[in-house]
Amino acid sequence: MGYSNKAKKTRFSQLPTTKRGDVGELIVQSYLHRQGWHVYPHAEDQAAPVDIMAIKPKDGGFDIIAVEVKTYPRRFVFDQTGIDTADYWTYRDIIKTLPLTILFVDPFEACMYALPFKDVYERVVFDRTKCYFDLSDCQKMKSLTADELRWIGWKPTPYYKDVQKFFP
DSSP states (O other): OOOOOOOOOGGGGSSSHHHHHHHHHHHHHHHHHHHEEEEOOOOOTTTOOOOOEEEETTTEEEEEEEEEEEEEEEEOSSEEEEEEHHHHHHHHHHHHSOOEEEEEEETTTTTTEEEHHHHHHHHHHHHHHEEEEEGGEEEEEEEEOOOHHHHHHHOOOOGGOOOOOOOO
16 A cells, blocks of 8 residues: 555635635525526636626616625724635626626624725725625625525634614
8 A cells, every 4th residue: 555645625615715615606596596587607616807797677678787796704894895816807807898796695683785886996995815895885684594604604703893884
């Protein structure tokens, strides 16, 4: 029996953060369906610039939006939420042709809120590899149910002990 120096690689789809993101995407897809949208998620295990394309009949035509889903808590220091800077530049390109909404599934706030990217991208605050937006630029879309919060599986850290929730 020989020794192998090959470490087992964890597939991207098996990472805990990816699994949590998948749960957030399912929560968003369900919400959009209930709002009358036809939802088209990206193919599993393939990189895509957005998580969901959604289409809704409107006035004899259609509304089409790109939806990016982020499943993590807001910042604990400021009333802000953030995304990776690389994603910011991708989204800037997308909004040249399509409306883009970022839907945050936030276990600390226990709700889902929307950031209309085209309306706020110029008010971004850059900090190293992240960029941040004020929660006041976001709109609460729905409260998360106890089952959804359990499904996400986020455990609060001590950093959030004295943080006040922004969304009622």
